[in-house]
Amino acid sequence: MAEFLMLVPTAPHVGLTTISVGLVRAFEREGVRVGFVKPIEQPRSGRSGGSERSTNIVRAAAHLEPPVPLTWEQAERAVREGEEQRLMEDVIARVSAMREHADVVVVEGLVPTEDVPFATQLNASLRRTLDADLILVAAPVAGPDAFVEGVRLTASSYPRDRVAGVIVNKARDDVRQSATPASLKFPSRPPTTSDRLASPFTAKLADAGFVCIGSVPRRELLGAPRVRDLADALGARVIREGDLDRRVLTFRLAAMTVPHCLTGMNPGTLVVTPADRNDVIMATCLMVLRGIPIAGLWLACGLEPDPRVLDLCARAFELGLPALLVDDMTLEATSALLHLDNELPVNDPERVELTMNTVADCLDREWIRNNKWRRGHAPRLSPPAFRYKLIERAHAANRRIVLPEGTEPRTLRAATICHERGIARCVLLGSEAQIRRVAADQGLELPEDVEILDPESAIDRYVEPLLERRKHKGLSEHEARNQLHNEVMLGTVMLALGEVDGLVSGAIHTTADTVRPALQLVKTAPGVQLVSSVFFMCLPEQVLVYGDCAINTDPSAPELADIALQSAASAEAFGIEPRVALISYSTGTSGSGAEVTKVREATEIARTRRPDLPIDGPLQYDAAVMPEVARVKAPESPVAGRASVIVFPDLNTGNTTYKAVQRSAKVVSIGPMLQGLAKPVNDLSRGALVEDIVYTIALTAIQAATPSASPRLFTTESVDPHGLPGQGEGALLRSRPAFP
Secondary structure, eight states, X not given: OOEEXXXXXXXXXXXXXXXXXXXXXXXXXXXXXXXXXXXXXXXXXXXXXXXXXXXXXXXXXXXXXXXXXBOXXXXXXXXXXXXXXXXXXXXXXXXXXXXXXXXXXXXXXXXXXXXXXXXXXXXXXXXXXXXXXXXXXXXXXXXXXXXXXXXXXXXXXXXXXXEEEEEEEEEOOOXXXXXXXXXXXXXXXXXXHHHHHHSHHHHHHHHTTOOEEEEEEOOGGGGOOBHHHHHHXXXXXXXXXXXXXXXXXXXXXXXXXXXXXHTTOOXXXXXXXXXXXXXXXXXXXXXXXXXXXOOEEEEETTOOOOHHHHHHTHHHHHTTOOEEEOSSOHHHHXXXXXXXXXXXXXXXXXXXXXXXXXXXXXXXXXXXXXXXXXXXXXOOOOHHHHXXXXXXXXXXXXXXXXXXXXXXXXXXHHHHHHHHHTSOEEEEESOHHHHHHHHHHTTOOOOTTOEEEOHHHHHHHHHHHHHHHHXXXXXXXXXXHHHHTSHHHHHHHHHHTTSXXXXXXXXSXXXXXXXXXXXXXXXXXXXXXXXXXXXXXXXXXXXXXXXXXXXXXXXXXXXXXXXXHHHHHHHHHTTOOOOEEEEOSSOTTSOOSHHHHHHHHHHHHHHHHOTTSXXXXXXXXXXXXXXXXXXXXXXXXXXXXXXXXXXXXXXXXXXXXXXXXXXXXXXXXXXXXXXXXXXXXXXOOTTOOHHHHHHHHHHHHHHHHOGGGSOOOOOOTTSOTTSOBOXXXXXXXXXXXXXX
């Protein structure tokens, strides 16, 4: 039976929804089976019936199915008619089924406002009905003494022994924030336990006998709306769409001459100006053409801008600058923006993720891990838990990762995030002047501990090591110097020499550009026949491993067996219990043909080498992952219906499937992570997002620090298991890779 934890605010505007969804994420991370319920909806601006935000946010972001809340009209009528007990019976009817499927259920109470006069009364009834422990949510608006007095006053309405603790929200933030909205998915490094306890508010809580469960800072990025959110809320007309998902970090009223306006045009700025200020419009567009991601143009006074000016600025709009028009005069338009209620939108998954992760980062992990929430169930590795543990393990690994594409804006942002979060120590290759210029244009303040290495000044010391490793190919000194002008080759030499622990490239280079130097210099791991890859597919309920979707075009049966076993080893190394399904267009013995025969042979080879692993094939995809299909198509299979490692028969099938799942289901796919190299080298998609690069750096750091991330001796019969390490380029030829 689940425990109920009820969150109650000490005042309006403390961010109850923010804390509720963040607490759900904190339990998810620790593998606790968590549920959520908002028993009675919070009325919002006259809306009711299905508009309850917390329920919809949790449904979308945590992939839970909270019950539909009772409407405020139902609750108010019941209280006024003396039927409060019947109302509570309705609550029990809605939440009773949750107790069998969760270890803890987060219950969000009501916020007392003028529209909700019975909030405190109903919160007390809900707590009694659910026999819930209580968490008070408070935000400091005055000094510590007044803050604690507000907490004490709210607590007096409930049994003191059922108040589990207090979460402080919107606390002062002394942590430097990155100026770029690109770091939205990765807030600054979370506070340590000592940081949390050092707050004057948490110290006062302890003195008053309250447990502080967490202190969540007030962060600018948590309230960064998209341009489309402002347009929807204020009825702005879009005259140039650009990228309406750009984040607004600040507003700039451009009423003076252009030279005086330029200083405020920073990344994330929404420029507010009369629509007839052609000079300001053109200056803003020139800033965009320079590479500065201005959030948008907010044009006031209802005037249509001169179409000739808009045509002149067309390139800036093509690069994503949105332009919107409102009828308000300039000061009225600015005032409307400043006073907008910037609540967390249901349809903004990026901001929801940031909010949930920021709150979860700031909560006491030992309190979350309390055995009270455990009911003997094995922790489930949900996608949030997997991503969180990646970052956590990478932080603990503390590895040095070289990024050859040091002047590429996404790579710079990823490196900044990695240092702010302590994910890895990054080495950027490129001209220092160019790197700092790109960073400034992107509004990035590079952390002091980010290393920058100019290849032109470093080539001399790497010529001899490269000549030594390529002398069997007759490489000349002139050719070596030419090759070292390629930053990927230079970074790979650094890796081969042990000066860095891993390499990540591919944002602007092809897979061949990234992998070929590694095969030439780092070579394959002992006993490994080929290099392959996996993606970690973060589906709503679990993380699946997909292999090989990036490297090998048409592997033979022995090679496919290698890929299966390498992928199983990668799953094990990252905390996923491997149950390996080799995919085909038929299941079991139902089909025939060369492709099916290859999968069947690969399955037998893999089983022979790892009899301890659950491996099955050929299986159709639905039979591999859907229990109801597996019961019909493969009832005796140890894998069908519960596969965690999916191995595709060729690159055409694998690459197509992973992209279809990623795009259609809108899931995060982390990778590709390369398998089989002696040292970790990982390739990026050229369409990689900043988030993708950050997670790939984290994967690389963990690979470098985890011996078990290297595959076992998964050799074919033709390779001596006690023989020499793989021969690099020979493996490249045998594996017949495709470099898209």
